[in-house]
Amino acid sequence: MRVLLPLFVGVATTLVALCTTITASHAEEKPKLLRDVKTIVTLGDSITQAGADPGGYVWRMQHYLDALYPNEIKIINSGISGHKSTDMSSRFQRDVLDHKPDLVTISVGVNDVWHGFYENHPEGDGPSGVAIDLYRQKVTGMVEAAQAQGIRVVILTATVIHEDLENKENAKVRTYNQALREIARSHKCEFVNLFGACEKAIRAYRSVGGNAENLLTSDGVHMNPAGNQLMAHVILRGLGISEKSLDSVKSAVKR
Template identity: 55%
Template sequence: MLQGVHRVVMLGDSITQFGDGYGGYVWMTRLFLQKLYPDQNIELINAGISGNKSTDMLARYQTDVLDKKPDLLTISVGVNDVWHGFYDNHPMGDGPKGIPLEDYKRNVDEMVTKAQAIGSRVVILSATPIYEDFGNRENAKAAAYNGALKDIARRHHVPFVDYQRPFRDLIGAYRRTTGARDNLLTTDGVHMNPQGYRVMTHTLLSALGISPEARAAVEPDVLKQK
């Protein structure tokens, strides 16, 4: 996936936008790639904007993604498409601020199609959990959206990075072992804390084919950066 890659664009919402701060998954991914592939002069552009849903990302897609001509594009979209549907007292998630599943599918499919048309390699990232309670209505609804992402990835022959599995495993083990119900990987149930961002980073790098040994070799240099 990374052979010949010089420019990476990471498209997303607040999790991506804020992920460029120290210890964030965008920040860490950039440094890992630069340390692992110094001869490629990899530039990583953060195209995350807080609050964005698939409709918002598609509206700015030409300027923020296609015009950058990325060799590699990661697409992170879905949390707000689902979560905002619960706003303003809509406990079933069917409120007007959410994006219906069929519209979401079309929006993401169009993003992937347009990126591939200009020769960009695409990686689709699953949505992360909406609160650290996998039995809630938000995550139940999000399951269909993540399923749609997986189907789109399969049809377009691009990698799909499943964040649900590691988050579910780690949070589940934490709660079973300690009995604690507080947040383990997020600050507020949605936005990542440093541990959550590390999970995101290593899951993504693994999906890109970077071995644990290669990551471990450069991680001390990554973490000492400011």
């Protein structure tokens, strides 16, 4: 099965352009969403925190941006392991607004759902999770706080919880991601469907390679190199950077 992994990475790379709700221009100039952007904050949990490590999705985003727009855009990583919407909301001023970014990506939801399955709660209704109404309230509050200061907001969906796409965890993630979609629509901010990208890539691989595990993740949740590349690519496409532009600098991002 390992022999097929390079094929999977290739399949995932070709799919990522189809997995964002935002249409990007094929011009080489900076896309509209990134015009006048000097600072981006990436808010999230352990997936984002680890994304700053070499080869991580935030690291890859920075390297793509450096190659395309040298010395123009800096990313500040505000990911903290284990954090949920309630945690991120409480530190939003310190870890986002105080940096005075031009754009923020908000990645929240995996722990809100996943932790609800802790402590023998097979339906995901445990006290360590965050109920969807509170989740919606906290995410909405963060979006509105950023927009009140003129910060562009990009909402990223939660990614998979284990790579069994039909499990109860992922069924619940889809519900929370739908709440994110509705918030993005009502507040006119950008929305990037990372869960959809993961789902398409996993299904594409399994259609030819069988029911392998850890295709995008190292442990069912945290990203491996293929998952980090997919996340970076889909987010950058969501920011409006064309496939042509990303392909032109991909050698600068290899690790």
